[in-house]
Amino acid sequence: MIGVKIKGNYNVGVEEVAIPDVGSHQVIIQTEASTICGSDLHFYRSPSIEMGNRVNFIAGHEGSGIVHKIGDHVENIKVGDRVAIFHRYGCGVCENCIKGWPQYCKEGKSTTLVMGQSVIPWKSSGTFAEYILCPSDVCFKIPDSINFEAGSIIGCNGITAYSIITKLGIKSGDIVGIFGLGPLGITASMILNGMGAIPIGIDLSLERRKLAEKLGLPYSANNISKLGDSIDIISHKRYEIDVTIDFTGNSNAINDAIRIVKPLGKVGLVGIGPGLESTVIKPTQFLEKGVTISGILVGNIHNMYDIIRFVDKHNIDFSKMITDRFKLSEAIKAFTIAEKGTEGKIAFIK
Numbered sequence: 001m002i003g004v005k006i007k008g009n010y011n012v013g014v015e016e017v018a019i020p021d022v023g024s025h026q027v028i029i030q031t032e033a034s035t036i037c038g039s040d041l042h043f044y045r046s047p048s049i050e051m052g053n054r055v056n057f058i059a060g061h062e063g064s065g066i067v068h069k070i071g072d073h074v075e076n077i078k079v080g081d082r083v084a085i086f087h088r089y090g091c092g093v094c095e096n097c098i099k100g101w102p103q104y105c106k107e108g109k110s111t112t113l114v115m116g117q118s119v120i121p122w123k124s125s126g127t128f129a130e131y132i133l134c135p136s137d138v139c140f141k142i143p144d145s146i147n148f149e150a151g152s153i154i155g156c157n158g159i160t161a162y163s164i165i166t167k168l169g170i171k172s173g174d175i176v177g178i179f180g181l182g183p184l185g186i187t188a189s190m191i192l193n194g195m196g197a198i199p200i201g202i203d204l205s206l207e208r209r210k211l212a213e214k215l216g217l218p219y220s221a222n223n224i225s226k227l228g229d230s231i232d233i234i235s236h237k238r239y240e241i242d243v244t245i246d247f248t249g250n251s252n253a254i255n256d257a258i259r260i261v262k263p264l265g266k267v268g269l270v271g272i273g274p275g276l277e278s279t280v281i282k283p284t285q286f287l288e289k290g291v292t293i294s295g296i297l298v299g300n301i302h303n304m305y306d307i308i309r310f311v312d313k314h315n316i317d318f319s320k321m322i323t324d325r326f327k328l329s330e331a332i333k334a335f336t337i338a339e340k341g342t343e344g345k346i347a348f349i350k
């Protein structure tokens with residue numbers, strides 16, 4: 001089969017690789033769609049020297065497809081099922097794994113499926129390939145109303161956006177400022193729309209603002225003062241921004257997100273960008289206003305059931321944010337376009 005490996009230094013390799021064997025508690029999925037994530041781009045940009053043995057593995061952690069083969073002791077799914085995949089797993093038996101947080105596995109066995117970084121290659125393989133190997137318990141059945149492209153987005157962007165929204169306790173009617181209208185910001189705004197909140201967004205890219213507005217974002221701006229003005233327009237100067245969520249990981253955006261939220265408001269941090277490590281947040285910025293700051297990297301795996309039900313019930317189609325579709329053999333072009341940062345989601349399709 002064809003598989004795509006991320007090599008770092010803005011290189012990807014399209015290679016012929018063997019279809020993996022299925023083992024106990026594992027499944028092989030015939031890939032119908034897989035999507036490129038910001039995390040994949042992080043490794044794509046990384047200097048080759050920092051890539052380590054990742055360069056040897058098929059990349060990709062967002063994918064969906066049809067169950068092709070199951071190993072022994074697989075009971076939650078059967079051959080022919082349509083499934084979306086959650087991209088993390090751990091030991092499966094420690095307290096954090098049982099509670100749905102394999103990323104914080106107490107046995108130190110947290111593994112990502114796979115940003116070209118599987119430490120246990122016989123346990124899972126990346127989604128940028130014709131077939132995916134993974135543990136059966138990261139597979140979730142999706143109803144016919146959810147197409148495969150949307151299913152791919154659900155397993156990373158979908159669950160991450162859903163998790164920060166629920167963690168922040170956002171409710172119907174809340175005004176939510178979204179910093180960064182890339183795929184993750186657009187995913188959040190579609191979920192917020194579905195639940196009756198009012199998302200407004202900020203992004204420097206006109207293309208991304210237009211796409212977000214086309215998908216239901218009521219208002220977007222390219223700078224913070226215009227975003228502030230929009231609240232006055234929307235609410236006739238009666239309301240303020242209840243919650244802000246940063247999906248950029250940019251230092252200025254994070255500080256703006258804290259500055260613009262109302263007193264006693266909430267701020268969610270999700271984005272990982274260059275410069276995040278050196279971002280300085282002054283305690284007086286949020287303690288004087290009584291602001292709550294909360295972060296999340298990846299959602300709780302149990303939220304997969306919730307997000308699948310939510311998008312089904314509210315007729316939300318995440319595939320509408322896909323602007324470019326490629327075959328796996330066109331991976332070099334796909335990554336070049338994704339790297340521009342002006343498009344919506346980029347997908348590999350069968």
Ligand SMILES: [Zn+2]
Pocket residue numbers: 037038039061062156157
């Ligand atoms: Zn992802």
Ligand SMILES: [Zn+2]
Pocket residue numbers: 090091092093094095096097102104105106107108109
């Ligand atoms: Zn564990």
